[in-house]
Amino acid sequence: MEVAVKKLLKSYHLRSTPVRKQVLDLFIQTSHALGKANIEAELDEIDRITLYRTLRTFEQKGIIHQAIDGSGKTKYALCSHECSEHEHHDHHAHFYCTRCEKTVCMNSITVPKIDIPDDFQIASAQLILSGTCKNCQR
Amino acid sequence: MEVAVKKLLKSYHLRSTPVRKQVLDLFIQTSHALGKANIEAELDEIDRITLYRTLRTFEQKGIIHQAIDGSGKTKYALCSHECSEHEHHDHHAHFYCTRCEKTVCMNSITVPKIDIPDDFQIASAQLILSGTCKNCQR
């Protein structure tokens, strides 16, 4: 897997550095979206600023996307394969569990077609769902 | 109008203070959502912490709601009349213009019914649209 991550980075024209490999690997192994605090907790000793820039770079390259969930914290999740540097395709829903505070991408749910006044040009649409997830229900 | 704002505050069981009147008045006169920085710029000399608490209070009482727009900044807008302390009804879309960075509520657009896996209990749903608004198109 070490090799896979390396290849992945290379395919995005990014250098394989320890930080990037760790962060990317963490995203691959995690099923929910991750905030900076989460990542810093998982990867001890990681530099705050380097992480900030790593996430920014990954986002620009289309490796990860922001998972806006209304929690006020910026979270990120792996993009689906159609994302690229030039176009993000994160038009799926994000579900935020208010109990465990985890956010997951729901790739199966895409944002329905919306009827908009002509005055507005829509470039992207996102759907935020919140409630309680399976694990948090009794 | 001075009187109207006062009455409005009273109807929410809030004391009429200069700060609250100013902030509420600003919301009434503004057609788009406002972030803390916007408000501080408009109302010079306003105390940062007081503003923070004022917004929190207004939100709790159902006077304003957060307009999440993916910009990373928390913005607020007036609630429609159906909101109360106990239930927010901000299930309309928010449109974020990436050029002028203004966010507007689109009360006419409600979030469509979504088909969700049984595992999840949805408590609320929000729709974020972004692109360019009328003014920012040439």
Added chain:
DNA sequence: CTTGATTATGCAACAATGTTGCAGCAAAGA
């Protein structure tokens, strides 16, 4: 109109997050 109970304000202080500049170091290809 005064007064007293209650609530709001503003300051201090701190945490978390976002952001840039820069010097030194590491990666990738020649």
Added chain:
DNA sequence: TCTTTGCTGCAACATTGTTGCATAATCAAG
């Protein structure tokens, strides 16, 4: 191995979020 290019980590600072506390203002009762 060397050189170029890009990444890292530190310093430094801005913005936002948040709580405690003493003082001041509001509002209703008298």
